[in-house]
Amino acid sequence: MESGGKLWAGRFGDQRSIDPVMERFNSSISYDKRLCYVDILGSKAYATALFKAGLLDQVECADICHGLATIEDEWRSETFRINPSDEDVHSANERRLKELIGSAGGKLHTGRSRNDQVATDLRLWLRQEIDQSLDGFLVQIIQVLIERAQDEMDILLPGYTHLQRAQPIRWSHYLCSYAWSLWSDWQRLMQLRDRVNVMPLGSGALAGNPFPIDRHYLSDLMGFDSITPNSLLGVSDRDFVVEFLSWASILSSHLSRLAEDLIIYSTKEFNFVTIADAYSTGSSLMPQKRNPDGLELIRAKAGRIFGQMAGFSMVLKGLPSAYNKDLQEDKEALFDVVDNLFCTLQVAAGILSTLKVNAEKTLGALSSDMLATDLAYHLVRRGVPFRDAHATVGKIVAMAENQHKDIAALTLEDLQSISSVFDDPSVTNIWNYEHSVEQYQVTGGTSRRAVQKQIDDLKALLEFRKGSTSTAL
Template sequence: MKKLWGSRFTQETEKRALSFTSSLSFDKRLYRYDILGSIAHVRMLASCGIISEGDGEVIVAALEEVEKEMFHDQFSYLESDEDIHTAIERGVVEKVGSEIGGKLHTARSRNDQVALDLRMYLKDEQAKIMAFLGELIEVVLSLAHHNLDLLFPGYTHLQRAQPVLLSHHFMAYGEMLRRDYERLEINFEHTDHMPLGSGALAGVSYPVDREMLARELKFSRITRNSMDAVSDRDFALEFLSNASILMVHLSRLAEEMILWSTSEFGFIELSDRYATGSSMMPQKKNPDIWELVRGKVGRVIGNLGSLLVVLKGLPLSYNRDLQEDKELVFDTADTVKEILPLVGDVLRSTKINQDRIAASTSRGFLTATDMADYLVKKGVPFRKAHHIVGKVVLYCSQNSLTFEELGMDIYKQFDRHFDQDIYEVVSLSKSIASKNIVGGTARQQVAYQIEETTRWVEEKKEDLRKLRERCYFV
C-alpha cells in the first residue's frame, strides 16, 4: 500500500528513516480506541451525507474484521505501516478496495485522530488507576481502624517528637491518597474533550457533526479550538504530574516501611511472601518490594520531565515531536497500575510489632512540648517555658530518668510552678487525648477521620461507577 502522503514525493523513504519515524511498535496498543473512533467517524460521515450509508456500512464491517484480527493476533503488520492508524486503514482498504476504503479518512487528519486515541486511552487508564487507589485507601483505613488506640512516636527530622496514635499516622497517607484520587478525577474531565473535526489544524470544510461524534464516543464536550486540539497535550502532562505526585506519596510510605522493618526500628515485620533474601548472607530479610516502589518513582518523574521538555519549544500546531508522548504515558500508566495493588497486598500482610512500638514510645521525652504548655498555662512566657523544659530534658538525659521518674523536689528546682499535676500532663495517653481538635491525634478525632474517609470511599465508588460509563474498555 502506498503511503498516505506519498504522492507528493518522487523518492522512496530511506529504510532507516522509515524505522526511525515509525511509532507502530508502541502505539499498537491503541488499536481498539482507533477503530472505535473510526467507526464513530464513518457513521457520522454517513449520517451527514458526506459518504453513502452503504459505503459506511461496508467500511464499518471491515473495521470490525480488522479489530477481530488484531485482538486474536492474526493481523499482519507491514514494515511500511508507520503507525497503528496507517495499519488499520491499510487493513480496511485490503478488504473492501481503495474506492470505498479510501473514504475512511474523509474529513479527518491523523493529527486529530492521534489526539482522540490518546484521550480515549487515558480516560480508561485513569478510571482503572482510580479504582486501584480506592482499594488502597480501604487498606489504609483497615490498618488505621485496627490500630486505633496504639500509641506511636511521631517524628520530625527523623527524631522522636510527640506522641501520636499509629492510626493517625496511617490516616496521613489516607489524606495523601485522597488528594491523588481527586486530582485524577479533575484530569479525567480535562481529558474528556473530543478533538475529531479539528482536521490537521484548521478544522474541516465538510458539514461534520462534532456533537454526534462526542455522543457516540462518550465525550462530555468538544474541543473549542482546532489548533489547540491537535497540539494540546496538557491532559497527558497533567496525568504524568498526578502520577508523579502519587508515586512520591508511595515512595514516602515505602521509605517508612523500609525504616520500620529494620532491626533498629523493628516496628513492623514483613511477610515472607513479600520479602527476599540475600545470596550471601543467610540472615537477611530484605524489603525489595518497597525498595522497588521507591525506585520506580524516578522513571515516572522522568517521564513527566521528558514530556515537559518535548513540549516546551513547540510552535503551533502539530509537530512530529508529539509522537514521543505515548511511550511516556504508557510506561507511567503501566507502572502505577502494577504498583498500587501490590502495595495494598504488602500492607495487608505486614505485622505490626506493638510491643516494640510501645517500648520506643516510652523513650525520647515525647511530652516535652506538653510540659512547656503546662508552664505557659500557669503564666510562664512560652520562650521561658521552652528554656526550662530544655533544662529538665538535659537533667533527665544525664541521669537516665524519664519525666515520670523525676521527683517533685527536682521539678521545683527548675521552676516553682511545677506541681503534682505535672505527672498527668507528661502522660503519653493524656498528651494524645489533649489534642482533641479537628485534625488532631486524639482518639475521637482519628475515629472521625476514619469514619469520614470511609463515607468518602463509598461515595467515590458510586461516582466511579458513573464515570466508567464514559469509558470504553474498563
C-alpha cells in the same frame, strides 16, 4: 523500497527510496499498536458522522463498521498482521480495512487527518485507563489504609520530625495521613479526567474539517464531555499528557515517602513492621537477609515517572504551532508511566494489606523525653506563657541529662527547684503515653476521637466517590 503503501506516498511518487534507518526511526507501530481498539472505536464513530453528513451511504457505513469490527477481532485474537509499510496503528487499520472491503475503506479518512485522529485516540485511551484501572487501584490503597487504621487504633508509636523521635501518636493517625494524601491524588485525577475528556476529532490536520461533520454528535458517540474549540489547539495540545505525568509524579512521590517510612520501620534497628514474604526477597550471599524489594522499587519508580514527565515537558517547550512529529514522543512516556503506576499501586496495596505491626516494639520505642512538650503544656494550663514554659522545661531536660536520669524519674522537688509553678503532684500524670495522645482532641489530631472522625470522613468520601463515579463515568 517503494513507498506506495504510505498514506502520504502520492507526494513523492512510487519510486521514492526511504533510508531503512529513517523507516524505523519514523515508525511508531511497535508501541502505538496499543491504541488499536480506541482507534477502531474512533473510526466507527467517525464513519457514523460521515453518514450523518451525507458523505457515506448506508451500505458504505455498514461495510466500514463491519470491517472495523473484523479488524478488532483480529487484534484481540492476535491474528492481525502488521506490514512493513504500516507506520503506525492508524495506517495499519486503514490498510487492513481497504483489504477487507475495498475502495469504500478509503472514504473513512474523508476530512480526517492522523493529526486529529491520534490526539483523539490518546485521549480515549487515557480516559479508559483512568476509569478502568487507576481509579480503582488508588481507591483500593485508601481503603486498606482506613481499614487498618480502624482495626489498629490502640497501637502507639513515636511520631518523627527530622527523623528524630518527637511526640507519641497513634499508628492509625499515621495511616490516615497517607490516606488523606492519596485522597487528594484521587481528586486531582478526577479533575484531570475532565480535561482529558475533550474531543479533538474534526480538527483535520490543523485548519478544521471542510465537510459538515457534526462534532458535538461525534463527541456524544464517543462519550466525550466537550470538543476542542480551536483546530490548531486540537491537533497540538498535549497538556493533558503532561498534566497526567505530573499527577503521576505527585502520586508516586507520596507512595515513595510511604515506602521509605516502611523500609526504615522494617529494619532490625526499628522492627516496627514486618513485610510479608510475598513482597520481600533474600540475599544471594547472606542467608539471614530479608530485603524489602517491593518497597524499594516503589521508591525507585517515583524517579522514573518524574523523569518521563520532565523529558516530555522538554519535548513540548520549543515546538512551533500545530502538529509536529515530536509529539510522537508522547505515547512512550505515557504508556511507560501508566504501566509502572499499575504495578506500583497493586504492589503497594499488597504490602499494606499484609504487613504486620509489632505493637510491643512501637510502644517500647516511646520514651518519657518525648513528653517534654506535655510538661510545657502543663505549665501553660497553669497560666505560664508558652515561651517561658518551653524555657523552663528545657532546663528540666538538661537537669535530667546531667543527672543521667530519665526525665520521668525526676522528683517533684527536682521540678520545683526549677519552677515554683510545679506545686501540684498531679504533674506526675503527664508520664502516660495514652494520656498524651488523648489530649489532641481537635479535628485532625491523634486522639482516639479525632482519628475516628478522620476514618469516618474518609469512609464517607469513598461512598460519595462511589456514587459520583457511577453516575459520571
